[in-house]
Amino acid sequence: MTLKNTETWGGVSRSFHWLIVALLIVQGALGLFHDDLPRGTMALHISLGVTILALAIARLVWRLYAGRPAPLAGVSVAQRRIAAFGHFVLYVLLFAVPITGWMMSNYGDHAVRWFGLFEMPRLVAPDDAAHEIMEGRHTQLFWALVIVAVLHALAAVHHHMFRRNTTLTRMLRGS
Numbered sequence: 548m549t550l551k552n553t554e555t556w557g558g559v560s561r562s563f564h565w566l567i568v569a570l571l572i573v574q575g576a577l578g579l580f581h582d583d584l585p586r587g588t589m590a591l592h593i594s595l596g597v598t599i600l601a602l603a604i605a606r607l608v609w610r611l612y613a614g615r616p617a618p619l620a621g622v623s624v625a626q627r628r629i630a631a632f633g634h635f636v637l638y639v640l641l642f643a644v645p646i647t648g649w650m651m652s653n654y655g656d657h658a659v660r661w662f663g664l665f666e667m668p669r670l671v672a673p674d675d676a677a678h679e680i681m682e683g684r685h686t687q688l689f690w691a692l693v694i695v696a697v698l699h700a701l702a703a704v705h706h707h708m709f710r711r712n713t714t715l716t717r718m719l720r721g722s
């Protein structure tokens with residue numbers, strides 16, 4: 548057995564995949580409902596967002612090192628290209644959503660702290676107009692991530708239920 552992605556998705560890529568999915572669900576809820584949640588929710592949203600960004604970087608580095616498993620028989624080249632493009636877009640959004648959040652905070656003259664332990668560098672100088680724009684971008688990119696992730700999940704379920712191949716199980720349990 549190897550941890551790399553040779554015959555199937557190895558344990559490292561699988562752990563990153565499902566940990567990030569779980570954190571994104573919590574993170575989206577914290578963002579959308581922060582007005583109704585206790586004070587301090589936004590600080591948690593920001594710290595968790597920085598954590599997700601760090602995990603996305605680590606995941607991408609691992610993915611570039613460990614590769615991806617061989618394609619399954621019966622999946623056409625066109626389908627593989629669409630899936631690969633979808634994965635690329637998901638990675639771009641995994642970076643773009645937290646980075647726009649970080650920029651939005653700095654434009655609004657708020658420092659970005661990680662669980663009160665340290666402060667992230669300031670990316671941009673305060674600017675009220677840019678703060679407004681970035682707030683819109685952060686929300687739009689979040690919804691783009693939701694849409695692409697739902698299509699991606701539906702494709703995985705389609706492979707599992709109708710094509711009856713191991714696309715989903717090899718990401719769930721590695722076989």
Ligand code: HEM
Nearest residue numbers: 574575578579593596597599644645648649652659686689
């Ligand atoms: C992948 C990570 C992230 C996701 C999925 C996410 C998602 C969201 C969502 C859904 C909202 C609510 C938007 C709305 O009500 O229109 C929100 C708001 C917000 N996010 Fe994030 N976010 C992430 C990372 C971050 C990071 C890293 C920061 C800052 C460093 C941040 C700062 C904020 C702030 C300040 C708001 C409140 C905007 C307002 O005043 O309404 N987010 N986020």
Ligand code: HEM
Nearest residue numbers: 560564568571610630634637638696700703704714715718
């Ligand atoms: C926000 C949520 C999600 C994101 C950001 C995401 C992202 C990704 C990415 C980037 C890959 C490419 C492999 C890698 O580099 O790790 C991937 C693969 C995969 N994902 Fe997701 N995913 C999400 C949710 C889901 C859900 C809910 C399911 C199942 C219902 C799912 C099933 C799969 C499967 C089966 C693969 C392997 C595809 C293949 O072998 O070509 N994902 N995911």
